[in-house]
Amino acid sequence: MTAQRQERNDRHSDAGLRPGIALISVLSALVWLSLAAPHAAEAATTERVVMNRFTGLAIEGFDPVAYFVDQSPERGLPDYEASQAGAVWRFRNEGNRASFVAHPEIYGPQFGGYDPIDLARGVTVAGNPRFWLISGQRLYLFSRDDNRDAFAADPERGQREAKSHWPAAEQDLAQ
Helix, strand or coil: CHHHHHHHHHHHHHCCCEEEEEHHHHHHHHHHHHHHHHHHHHHHHHHHCCCCCCEEEEEHHHHHHHHCCCCCCEEEEECCCCCCCCCCEEECCCCCCCHHHHHHHHHCHHHHCCCCHHCCCCCCCCCEEEEEEEEEEEEEECCCHHHHHHHHHHHHCCCCCCHHHHHHHHHHHHH
16 A cells, blocks of 8 residues: 555544545435435425325325216225326226316316315315215315205306416415
8 A cells, every 4th residue: 555545544544534434424415315315396286285294195095086987985995096286196996087187177176176265265275085066077076064055056256256366376375
């Protein structure tokens, strides 16, 4: 070993530095950042669609197509999932999944699954997948029964008022 190399090794040993440990620390930091960065980017956009913060499931894992096909809220299965709008959507079968992937704007809940009655009041409240209504061939979710009933009494007015508040609400949710 050359004298210069020995001196460098002695300096690292004396200072308690170990090149292998430093490299591992740098690599682990890079891996952590690469894993954390996509989630941070997703978090900025997923709130536009009602989803569970812990599971990432849109509308609590209920199949959005089942509302149209089965006329009832049905839980989707982990075997049939699709990612859309930063959320994971579940379906009861491959046919429902394929229909949603082809036309999410039709089968996805209006206003991202937020209650249109609350939205018309200027607040964003997540709709409950069990309180729902199909009106004008579109799915609406509500936070409670009386909101669904109010919307059903005059869907054109409810939709118009919610639609007027949605752009500002969607922008606030994205921040």
